[in-house]
Amino acid sequence: GAVVSQHPSRVICKSGTSVKIECRSLDFQATTMFWYRQFPKQSLMLMATSNEGSKATYEQGVEKDKFLINHASLTLSTLTVTSAHPEDSSFYICSAEEPGAGETQYFGPGTRLLVL
Amino acid sequence: AQSVTQLDSHVSVSEGTPVLLRCNYSSSYSPSLFWYVQHPNKGLQLLLKYTSAATLVKGINGFEAEFKKSETSFHLTKPSAHMSDAAEYFCVVVRNFNKFYFGSGTKLNVKP
Numbered sequence: 001g002a003v004v005s006q007h008p009s010r011v012i013c014k015s016g017t018s019v020k021i022e023c024r025s026l027d028f029q030a031t032t033m034f035w036y037r038q039f040p041k042q043s044l045m046l047m048a049t050s051n052e053g054s055k056a057t058y059e060q061g062v063e064k065d066k067f068l069i070n071h072a073s074l075t076l077s078t079l080t081v082t083s084a085h086p087e088d089s090s091f092y093i094c095s096a097e098e099p100g101a102g103e104t105q106y107f108g109p110g111t112r113l114l115v116l
Numbered sequence: 117a118q119s120v121t122q123l124d125s126h127v128s129v130s131e132g133t134p135v136l137l138r139c140n141y142s143s144s145y146s147p148s149l150f151w152y153v154q155h156p157n158k159g160l161q162l163l164l165k166y167t168s169a170a171t172l173v174k175g176i177n178g179f180e181a182e183f184k185k186s187e188t189s190f191h192l193t194k195p196s197a198h199m200s201d202a203a204e205y206f207c208v209v210v211r212n213f214n215k216f217y218f219g220s221g222t223k224l225n226v227k228p
Contacts, residue, residue, distance in 0.1 A: 043220045104165060
């Protein structure tokens with residue numbers, strides 16, 4: 001199947017700093033990517049839909065100024081957690097929709113963020 | 117409103133016995149439904165998907181699921197569990213064209 005990578009796999013930062021997470025589709029072009037957040041022992045919650053060449057669409061309750069999304073190319077989407085605080089600590093997972101694959105999303109391995 | 121419900125947070129079976137992981141959905145139409153598996157420290161892997169074709173869907177690693185509209189269910193089964201099946205399993209319903217909504221997950225434990 002299609003491969004999606006994320007970088008970094010884990011990051012520790014101080015409160016107040018910004019952290020950028022990259023999501024790449026390695027062997028296909030993805031006009032649409034998605035960002036999820038997974039709290040410990042909980043399920044994945046959709047945060048936003050990232051569209052190449054246009055603004056991301058955010059789910060209700062997700063602060064767009066806090067979680068900046070840029071879909072710069074057909075193989076790269078970035079999520080920037082701005083002015084991170086300890087409550088932003090979580091597991092962030094991206095996915096990419098492969099064109100013609102019938103709504104199937106391929107998931108990255110996730111990025112664990114710890115804000116001290 | 118809850119779109120997808122996984123009835124069991126934990127399921128434990130012995131190796132070689134059948135597996136049943138339950139999933140119920142709520143939708144006013146026939147949705148697309150997926151099962152994904154998440155092994156520790158690994159990304160989510162697609163097991164199988166239902167997209168309004170055959171109601172019995174076969175997936176990888178011997179898993180299959182049956183879409184039952186009358187019961188609004190999409191339970192995941194496997195005839196014989198293997199130790200490598202131990203993982204967390206997520207049922208997913210697709211809404212609003214391409215948005216995934218995950219169930220709460222079921223952790224499968226396989227005893228030797």
